[in-house]
Amino acid sequence: MKVEKIVSAASGYLMLGAFLIVSLVTAFLFYRRPEVICFILIPLFILVVKGLLIVSPNNAAVLLLFGDYKGSVNKNGLFWVNPFCGRINISLRAxxxxxxxxxxxxxxxxxxxxxxxxxxxxxxxxxxxxxxxxxxxxxxxxxxxxxxxxxxxxxxxxxxxxxxxxxxxxxxxxxxxxxxxxxxxxxxxxxxxxxxxxxxxxxxAPEIAHSMLRRQQASAIVAARHKIVEGAVGMVDSALSLLSEKQIIELDEERKAAMVSNLMVVLCGDRETQPVVNTGTLHQ
Known part of the structure; x- marks a missing residue:
């Protein structure tokens, strides 16, 4: 398998200058016979012009001579190559x-x-x-x-x-x-x-997007509830420990369970709670 071959082409400016010098010399030598001048200069001019190659920045020209790969020119400027070469212009830009x-x-x-x-x-x-x-x-x-x-x-x-x-x-x-x-x-x-x-x-995809959104929302709600419950348990434990430490009130196991239940409802509920004022004893 062939790989890219970078070639250096001749300067197009030098070739144009050489053509101009040849034209002047030919005209000077054959100034009395214009048909000879046309016979020499016109084919030469066609070959020179056909061989000119312009390569813009970030571009390259792939050269082919009768189907045979001869190389690529990736420098920018005016060049001259074999006039019988075919060219494939390729952009090297991103x-x-x-x-x-x-x-x-x-x-x-x-x-x-x-x-x-x-x-x-x-x-x-x-x-x-x-x-x-x-x-x-x-x-x-x-x-x-x-x-x-x-x-x-x-x-x-x-x-x-x-x-x-x-x-x-x-x-x-x-x-x-x-x-x-x-x-x-x-x-x-x-x-x-x-x-x-x-x-x-x-x-x-649209056919499952709604279901997947509901699943994500449910997972988010579960995660939030888990965090709320975790925090509420800590607050209830702290409240019971503080009441016992300061000896504010003595609660039996049944009253502790009732207090824990009420605090969990207040802390974990998603709606505002309605307080109930107890004017009697704890057992009423």
Missing amino acids: RNFESEKIKVNDKMGNPILISVILVWKVRDTFKSSFEVDNYENFIKVQTDSAVRKLAGSFPYDHFEDEQATITLSTNFDDVNHALEQEIAERMEIAGIEVIEARIAYLAY
């Missing part, structure tokens, strides 16, 4: 590609919508020109394929797989790194350098 939102299944089988942003540029002009049919279309297809593989390798979140160390919705750096490596491996054959790859959009 470019963005944002994939469409595609529906895939995560590791747990849940349908999700995902899209990615890829920053890439051509690294090897030979591979980009001849190893793949159309490298821009190749990038789109292989990026979608890499995204599908990535989504199937990790769960969306920890709700479905509590033992997962990496999830799509939380470990962005790890997921983006894995995505970048996967795409880079696929782009190697096309001579494409992956500068950056990251997830641009991630969400559950």
Whole structure:
């Protein structure tokens, strides 16, 4: 398999200057026979002009001589090459590609919508020109394929797989790194350098989004209730200890249980409590 070969082309300015000198000499020698001048200068002018090559910054020209790869010119400026060489102009600039939102299944089988942003540029002009049919279309297809593989390798979140160390919705750096490596491996054959790859959009598919939102809300409520109960138990224990320490009132086990029950209702309830004033004894 061939690889990119960088060649140095002759200066186009020197070639234009040489053509001008040859034209003046020819005109001086054959000034009385204009048909000889035309016969010599016109073909020469065509060859000189056809061999001129302009390469803009961050661009390259791939040279082909009757189907044979002769090299690539990646310096910018005006050059002169074999006028019979064909040229393929390739941009070396960094470019963005944002994939469409595609529906895939995560590791747990849940349908999700995902899209990615890829920053890439051509690294090897030979591979980009001849190893793949159309490298821009190749990038789109292989990026979608890499995204599908990535989504199937990790769960969306920890709700479905509590033992997962990496999830799509939380470990962005790890997921983006894995995505970048996967795409880079696929782009190697096309001579494409992956500068950056990251997830641009991630969400559950519409058909399960509402159910997953309710599940997340329920999990949040359970976690909040657990925290409230944990705090309430500590407050009740502190209250009973303080009453016993200061000997404010002596409570039997039954009254302690009643007090604990009332305090837990007050502290853990999600509505404001209505106080009841007891004007009798504790046993009434």
